[in-house]
Amino acid sequence: MRAIKILGFFFLISFAGFGQINWQPTLAEAFKQAKVENKLVLVECFHPQCSHCISLNQNLDDPEIQRVLNEKYINYRIDISNRIQYQELKDRNISLIQWPVFLVFNKEDSLTNYVEPTELLASLKLQLANVEFSSDLKCDRVGIEEPNIDLLSKCGVYYRMTQNIEKNNEMANYLYFWLNQENIGSEKSWMVYKKSVSSSDNLLAQFWLQNLSLATQYEKSENVVKEIMAAQLQTKMISLYKSDKLTPQDVVTLKEELTKIGADETKILSFTWNLELITLIKSGDFKNAKILCNKVVNQFPTPGAFITVFRLINDQMNTSELNSFFEENIEVLTQKAVKNQELSKELLLQSARFYSKANNLKACRESLQKAAELGFNQQQEFEEKYCR
Structure with missing residues (x-):
């Protein structure tokens, strides 16, 4: 009887992980294991209060999906609400713009692809079975000779997530060219723009800055449109702050763009004071620099x-x-x-x-x-x- 119990115990141990995704305990462990098994690393990013995320995680209980993920990838999951886990993405200069999302890394720790998983189980199975899911996006090969708006948009999102503003602007300019062949003022154009573009230093952003009423018509909310534009102008502000080529004209242009989306004086000051102060210091205009400093601390005391x-x-x-x-x-x-x-x-x-x-x-x-x-x-x- 004891021998049967022992055999039963080992039988249970042997199948304890059967039918489950082999989630790694840490991202570091995932990359370590990926090198051993010569596999890609798949990172599921979710939020526990996101309804789409809940649906996705229910679908991940499907045995076929579990088999595919375990066979093809080393798996790890990040709870976006967990600050320590989310820091693992920030350490890699990755900023999510939506979730749930699957991030695909090669074993050298570089993000090569991403997938926005569908809620329908059958569609999710097709996504995971698609060989393109495992391949490099190759965004550096996409451009003026590649009239594939979907791929350009996906590469725009990729560069937005990896915070490569220069490449994101490049994709946005290509998108402007090809969308202009269809209908640059279409709802499709607006949807592509708001998802794929991170800054205003490109032709597509400049078009929509000039056509806010049209965007409002599609979005059905002027405030939402302004929030989308403000987020992109904030990205531009951060980019200018890091640039060693900042000019007074850059500050003037940013103020003009903020005015277009209806920003008041306080909002404009909060977006531009640091850039303006840098240009004043660089030019040796300490009198106006002091005036600006006092204006800032009086407005935000x-x-x-x-x-x-x-x-x-x-x-x-x-x-x-x-x-x-x-x-x-x-x-x-x-x-x-x-x-x-x-x-x-x-x-x-x-x-x-x-x-x-x-x-x-x-x-x-x-x-x-x-x-x-x-x-x-x-x-x-x-x-x-x-x-x-």
């Missing part, structure tokens, strides 16, 4: 806003022309931030940098000492960099 302005000044210049703005605000700001340890610490660090520019090395060291008392553990490193 919080310690966080002050510190953000302080940090940008410190990052952009090594001279003391804007020290007066710092000196006029530091005392009151210190009192406001004292209740928040992290804000106080950051304020002290930025203060040390300002004192360094003014060659007030004693005040620089004192600020870093106070920051150390709040938990800053790089005091010596910062002293050597700024206070000597």
Whole structure:
């Protein structure tokens, strides 16, 4: 009897994983196993409160789908609501624009494809059986000689997810060319645009910025259209901020585009002040730079806003022309931030940098000492960099 029980135990162990997708415990383990088995890594991204995601996960209980996923891929899943898991995508510079979605990586940890899974079980089986699902998108080969709007749109989404704005704009220009052959003002064009395009620096975006009423007709909501446009202008703002070729005209153009979508003065200021301040500092126009700084902190009178302005000044210049703005605000700001340890610490660090520019090395060291008392553990490193 005991022997039968032991055999039964091993029988259960042997089939414990039968009929289930072999989800890896971590993404790192998935890539490790992919190299061993020479397979692609499939990452299911879902949100527990998303109805489409719930339907998908029910379909993943299908034995045929489980067999295909286990045979063809090393599998891992990311709960978008789990900040630690989602960080695994952010670490790879991937930003999801919708879910559920299957991301396909090669064993070298590069995203090569993605699939937006359907809710219908039969359609999902066809998707997973499609050999194209496993292949590289080859977006670098798609362009003016490839009149495939669906593929161009998919590549646009791919570059949007991987935050490659330059390539996304390139795909958007190709889309504009081919959509213009059909009907650039069609509902299909709008749907392709809002899904595939991440910035406004392309012909397709410029067309829809000029035709907001037509977009509203298709979307049936002016606010939704404005939100879509605002998100793309924000992406443009981030791209300009990172660029070493930022010009005053770029700032003017961005303001004009924000005005087109009905942004008020406060919204325009929040989108453009950092870009404008950089151009003023680069041109040596410190008088107007100070005026702009005061305008920002008057409009957004919080310690966080002050510190953000302080940090940008410190990052952009090594001279003391804007020290007066710092000196006029530091005392009151210190009192406001004292209740928040992290804000106080950051304020002290930025203060040390300002004192360094003014060659007030004693005040620089004192600020870093106070920051150390709040938990800053790089005091010596910062002293050597700024206070000597």
